Amino acid sequence: MTKDQVAASLKEIGTILELNGENPFKCRAYLNAARTLETSPTDLAELVRTNRLGELPGIGDALREKITTLVTTGKLPYLDELRTSIPSGLLPLLDLPGLGPKKLRALREKLKIESLEALTQACQDGRLASLDGFGEKTATNLLDSIQRRATYRKLHRLGTALPAAQSLLTHLRACPAVHQAEIAGSLRRGKEIVKDLDLIASSNKPKEVMKVFVSAPNVEKVVAHGETKSSVILTGGIPCDLRVVPPEAWPTALAHFTGSKEHNIALRQRAIDQGLHLSEWGLLKGKSKTPLKLKDEKDLHQALGLSFIPPELREDSGEVAAAEKNELPDLLTRDQIRGCLHNHTLASDGQDTLATMAQAAAELGLDWLGIADHSKSSFQANGLDAQRLEKQIEEIGVLNSKKPKCTLLSGTECDILKGGKLDFPDSLLQELDYVVASVHSGFTSDEKEMTDRIIRAIENEHVTCLGHPTGRLLLEREAYPLNIPKILEAAAANGTWIELNANPWRLDLDWRWWHKARDLGVLCCINPDAHKTSHLRFLDFGVTLARKGWLRPHDVINTRTLAQLRKLL
DNA sequence: GCCGTTTTCGGCCCGACTGTTTTCAGTCG
Structure with a gap:
């Protein structure tokens, strides 16, 4: 049984126990354990084999035994019995x-x-x-x-949620009663999928702000309308919450509503341990009723003996411990990005020409732009054959000879065929500046077959980077089964880069793996997978997710100058 | 069901809003 399946089983146990009126803390123990597994990057089978499950927080004797049974036998009599206690429709x-x-x-x-x-x-x-x-x-x-x-x-992709939130934010900030307003919640933490939008504002006239909020143009239904908290549903179906607090509570409120819930619990527990009391309204010392004066979130973290924790890291996955020891990574920022490698043009399934793409990249401040159109087996995407690719290499040479602001690089998004063979011969691949290798077919293979197939491509000396490693389309298509730890090890051993595909439908490889990948020495390449000039802006999403994966500038090849990149290639 | 350098028992984050209630339980984030 896979980690996600085990987590789902534990969740089911917790939920059924809740329905049966069990001790709520016992229920929570199961739900917590499910989450711990979901967010832990370690190989579950490995943990079971080496008997190290108990090292995970929140997993004691009872849960260790149940998880072991699930992993080794694929079943759990305890769960089967619980299921008989409730009808399936409940x-x-x-x-x-x-x-x-x-x-x-x-x-x-x-x-x-x-x-x-x-x-x-x-x-x-x-x-x-x-x-x-x-x-x-x-x-x-x-x-x-x-x-x-x-x-x-319905769940919503970052790419649709963010613009909706930004437009509401603009609406709120235009209200004179609003002091400060910000996006909070999972969106601020850079989650790839969000359930709703959370906005926060500070004001001395909360009622006025709430009135402006519930009457915003794209509000379809008002679910709750209180003095400090309101909930609405936007046209298109995204739920959105707004909390309004007095200006002096801004830092604690922003932190509180940014979450995650688990991160907040960890911070509150830490406050208690230090004789403090933390809530969205402020940080109180002992029995005092007056909150400590805080300027911003940095102040708050400092008051708790922590260095500033960027929103993207607030998932209760080691950030508090790292902040305590002042060991948080110096995260990548958007302005450090100098180029990217995986982009398409009219030659395959893109919508713009080489020159237009280069111009748009220059306007975004990029120094280099890699063109990686599809290879011939991707018929559906009008993939290039050897002849057309040779022609494109020439065209890029001509464009570069005019010394443009943004230099083009010749690449390909080469199909990894069944069995791991590449779609072009080595003789052609070596003429290119680089090769992105991706899977576009045969998604129904089992885990071993797909893992072997991809590792064979990773081992090809001409392959620079593995494209969208799991093939997932968020909220639409599951990732194909893949042993990701094995893929990461192969990438590390062969010096092959791994793509963080920044298209909001993909965001693949998932941020949860990057910390581990980084520690293995795998380099990340953030790619917009742009099919038209406007897609180049997907790089912003890529940077957010890279930050969420604890990546630093030197872990990401996009931060290299053109000269440094050429040397690497 | 988990956890512990004050605790191996008795805690387990905290507050807003709603709808049902005359003081609060349930739900949600």
């Missing part, structure tokens, strides 16, 4: 906003509700409203939730 009901374990339990015991249909019926015929603790409003809201279910459940 769990999905928990996804409805406003319906938690306690209410669902009451509905099940008093009204025998065990499915969406039964719930809808009870809301409509008045039985639900007549229950203790329920009422008319609850029934209406639940019916509304059921109707909007698809919308509420």
Whole structure:
């Protein structure tokens, strides 16, 4: 059983226990363990084999035993038994906003509700409203939730969420009552997928700010409208929360609403250990009612004995311990990016010419731009054959002879065929400045086959960089099965770079692996995979995700000057 | 169910909003 499958099983246990009215802390222990596994970059099978599971935080004897059983046998009698205690239609009901374990339990015991249909019926015929603790409003809201279910459940890619948040932010900042306003939540932490948008503002007139917020042009429905907190659904279905705090609470509030939840818990625990009390309203010393004076988040972290923790790192994955020892990495920044390697033109499936792409890259401040059009086996993308590629190499030579602001490099995005053979012969590959090798076919292979296939390409001396390593399309297509630790080791052994594909649909390799990759000595290449000039801006997403993966400037080849790059190549 | 250099038992982050209530439980982030 894979790590994600084990994590899903633990989550299921925690949820069923909640529904059965178990001790909430016991439930949380299972949910915490699931998260620990999901975020741990280590190989689960390896941990089990070497009996080191217990070293993970939050995993004690009971969980170690259950995880071991899951990994080695693929089953868990305890979970099977739990499943028989609840009907299959019950769990999905928990996804409805406003319906938690306690209410669902009451509905099940008093009204025998065990499915969406039964719930809808009870809301409509008045039985639900007549229950203790329920009422008319609850029934209406639940019916509304059921109707909007698809919308509420939707997740959103960074590429769509960020522009929506920025436009709301502009709307808020135009309000004179607003002191400061910022994007918070998972979006500020640079998550590749977000559930909702979190905005925060400081003001002495919160009511006015809230009024401006709920009446913003792209608000479709107001879910909650309070003095300091409101929730809306935007057209397109993205939920958005706004919190408004007085200006003096800005640093603690910004930190609080940026999260993550787990990071916040770690910080609050740290505050308690130091005789302090931390909440969104401020940092209090002992029994004092007056918050310490803080200028910004840096001040807050300092007051807790920490160096400043950038938002991207706040996932409770070692950042607090590193900040305590002043060992946080000096993260990559956008202005350090000088070029990128994986871009397309009209020759294959891109929409702009070589010259236009070079011009656009220069306008973004890039010194060098690699062109890597598809190879011949990618028929669907009008891949180049040897002859057309030779012609492109010549064209690039001509353009470069005019000494443009941004120098072009000749490359290819060469298909890795089944079995690991490349789509072009070595004799052609060696004429190029570099080679990005990617998989575009045969996604149904099993893990071993796909891993071997890719490693064979990594071992080819002409392959510079592995393109979009897992082939995932966020919220659309799963990654193909791959042993990523093995891929990373092969890349390290052969000096092959790994792409961080910055297209918001991909963001592949996933940020969760980069810390490990970095420690293995694997170099990262951030690539927009641009199919038109406007896509070059995807580099911003790439930088965010690289930061999230703890990458420093020298871990990323995009920071090299053209001369340094040529030497490396 | 996990955890511990004050604790091996008794804690486990903290607060806003809603809807149902006359003081609070449930849900959410």
